[in-house]
Amino acid sequence: MNFYEEWVELDLNPIISFSSSGKIIFSNSEAQFLLNRIKAKELFDLALTYAPKTFGANTSYIDLSLKNYTFYAITVMYENEDEIHMKLYKSAMVKKENKINIKNINTTNIFTLVDLAISSSKIKTNANYIKNYDPSIPEFKLDASSFIKTLGQVFESFTGCENITSTIMLKIGEYIKIDGRKYSLISVEISSDNEITINNLNPKEDNSLILTCEDNKITIDLPLIL
Template sequence: MTFEQQWIEYDYNPFVLFNSNGKIISLNSEAQFLLGAITAEELFNFATTYANVSFGFKTTFVELDFGRYKFFAITVGYENDEEIGIKLYQIPSFKLNKPKLEGELTNIYTLVDLCISTYSINSDIIFLKDFDPTIPEIIIDSNNFIKILNKIYSCYENNEKILTKIFYRVGEHIKFEDKKYSIFSVEVSSKNINEDKINELKVLAANTSFYMDFQKKVIINIPMITS
């Protein structure tokens, strides 16, 4: 790999090169992670939509949101009809700015099971679980987490089943007090979602330190701070 290629490979911003049929020819590391949140076909459509009318390069300032990936601009370039490239410029990753870490060392599985048990008392909903069992005990504000998760479940109360997943976010990090920590997520999903309660959830979440994604799935992203 040449020095120039290494610059592209380790760029913080995703870069993808397509052929004329939308097949990926090459991509950098950051783009590989992005493809977990958006399909190659969708990226190719963005490239062709924002491309210059003639050969060359065009940068467009546009807000794009794919899960926790947020972008403020894209550059699309092509010099022939065979290849087209797209680079997406990320909004800087979120950073926890609180001077002191709030919370206590807690088992995340215990908190989630507590919320499920509590919510199941007066409900016929079937709660499905898909947990990565390797998450260690982490420092977290348990009270606020329980409030948030219970509110999330209320957003899906008009369903027969609700799926809760706990998983690592590979390659993603959060900075806290100038240290970088891995992230794991608690994701809740089902078929139907109550939009009014989602709006209430957003208000509640705004008063906490949790970084959340609101889509058809609701995701709480949590730093792996263990001490």
């Protein structure tokens, strides 16, 4: 890796190169975190939207929120019809996943914690709770207190839903880098057929989870630390 390649790799902003068909040719480390949250096609479409009308580069100042990220600008460049390159500039308000705190956490059974949160939620609602757990997931280290508090807030967002599905799974091919080490991701996904109202979701900034909210689904991703 030469100097310029290493410089791009260390950039704190996502940098992605696509082929003309939308296939990812290159992505730096920060872009890989983004791709854990956003589909490649969505980012490719974004690049096409802000691409210059002729060969060259174009920078647009935007106010764009994508899952845990907020961006204030985008640069798109292409010099031929085969490749297009994009750089997104993160706002200072973005949640920094690489600052996840993994100190002073204990080994815990994730299924027990989710079941506990479901039991507490059942007291407040008549919803039908559906469980979809991957039994192969081992016990791992996490901040149980922060997780159970956040999960309780998540279930409150589903108040009024008839069916609530809790899924616990290993994210294949996805990871997060913390202090230079790669960790696989365990995903706890709470979803419903109905659109939900996001209320009171305010996890600690230095906690050990990544929270993603959508119209009818909230996902908590946790590093698999054994």
